[in-house]
Amino acid sequence: MNKFEVLNKYFGYSEFRRGQEELIDAILNGRDVMGIMPTGAGKSICFQVPALMLEGITLVISPLISLMKDQVNALSQLGIRSAYINASLSEKQLNTVYDKAQAGRYKIIYVAPERLLTPVFKEFCRKVRISMLCIDEAHCVSHWGHDFRTAYLDISEFISLLPERPVVTAFTATATQRVRDDIENLIGLENPLKVVTGFDRENLYFEVVRPKVKLVALRRYLDLYSGRSGIVYCSSRKNVDELYETLRKEKYSVTRYHAGLTKQERKLNQDMFIGDEREIIIATNAFGMGIDKSNVSFVIHYNMPGDIESYYQEAGRAGRDGNEADCVLLYSASDIRMQKYFIDNPEENPCLSDEEIETLRQLRLQKLEKMIYYSTKASCLRNYILAYFGERTKGKCNRCSVCNGNEMSIDVTVPAQKIFSCIKRVRECEGKRVIIDILKGNETEYILSKNYNLLKTFGAMSDSAESEIEKHIDHFLKFAYISEKRTGSLYLEEKCGDILWNGKRVRKFAEKTERSSSNTSQDVDIRLLLRLKTLRKLLAHKSGVPDYSVLTDYAVVKMAIDKPKTMEQLRKIEGISEHKLNKFGTVFLKEIVRHCGENIEKD
Ligand code: ADP
16 A cells, blocks of 8 residues: 555545655655644654554654553554553553564554663564654653653663664654754654644634633633633643632533642543543643644633743644634733743753753743743734744734734624524524514515514614624524524524523624634534534444544534535545544434435425
């Protein structure tokens, strides 16, 4: 199989993204590589595709034990046999993995850096053929990065102990020149092909807000994002705990994550978030590295992080599936005090001299200054980040809160109440056009024939342009306050009740309604989408994996738009690999056909 066939068969994609092909070709030609690509750019495929094509085993050094299982599960969903070797396995399980690996059962094995120099592991590596060594999150090798891990320094010794030097590949999302040099030198890459793709993540919208009361602002965002998956980052465990308690009591769908929780709780909470049982995870920066949850649609920083690298890495966990996603920073001056405290009280690092410690402190202070600038004064937010990573930028991006004129959001509680109330008064039996006519006060034949001109809401929005009313309705459809029946009639979702009767307010982000979205709510058959999502949940539950491991959100939404009826049509949907097609194709097709049949009968 060639690389295109592998990409298509296992991953269901028809073409490589920027940088992927170059890196894969180099690896297949036996050359070391260093891939510096932003989160979500598709680094995994750069080593997974050649891993499947090379003889022998690819070892992937990955920093977080807890996440290896998820990665192995995800690969197994794609029909790729892989394993992990870490402290969570019993001796018996470890031996099984070693035996199976020696029998050639695995193409990819994940391992924590701490294990590399243990006698058993070294012995194992002498007995098998390691054709590639891949270092994921390679910035962990450098003191100058933000996730330094001492065990990463063992990698070059480990390589020298192998009977045959494998091709060595290193990947990271964030790397300044200093970190890049460290990666190359400390790992001992030999004449690597370096590919640095653009850092821009076009689907991310950046926003900085300086609210009077952060909690109030946060609630508003969470209400706006209701039903979607997101991360709220805090700088301290205490903040995480306090926010978590507050929001939990207010019945938000939240969980939490920080290093002070027990291992079991961390695992449980993380699984609940990844499995979509909780919409929001409130976490310190201990959460996220290596997390492969593709449908995170917002990342809110409740506190300003210490540098742009950390910010961009954490914010970049949104929108990995390519869908539009938001990155919001809630800033206040007290964030600076907290970050300065962290800089003045660093963790012990025995590898550094006093002089180096002081240099590092100065460096961190400089980085903090840049972060403060971003939070308070930057012109275009995206351009500022890209320039920070040394990328040339042109003009305004028009996809950040600064470019959109700091007018970040508007309160739309009153129009929401009018629209919802109107829908209710026509007993949820009318579509958008009639609702607009009533609110605008248009005395059409139909309106008069139905006596809608006698309703209390008739003319309630006569001051607004029809297009404005329509935009509001589209917005509420998009954020699932209201939905559309197959007949086109609008009906209210449960959460409207809070706005109509419980004094809850709702905000709309003016600029965001202008943002283009390829899948407008009208294109999607919402009821079919719900059916397909339920089916996906069931299948995921059976296999013990998160929903998006069965099929991505993109693929499910695309199905609810295109309504494929044959395997051929289904195959055309991006992200559905041959393996998934064989495994799930028929059940999804049946569900679509059943849905369409039922709806035709009703019509
Ligand atoms: P990274 O490790 O760089 O953060 P991932 O490897 O997790 O990114 O990839 C992010 C998403 O992009 C995944 O859902 C992945 O399947 C998808 N992806 C990667 N390569 C391609 C491609 N060539 N075409 C379409 N989607 C891709």
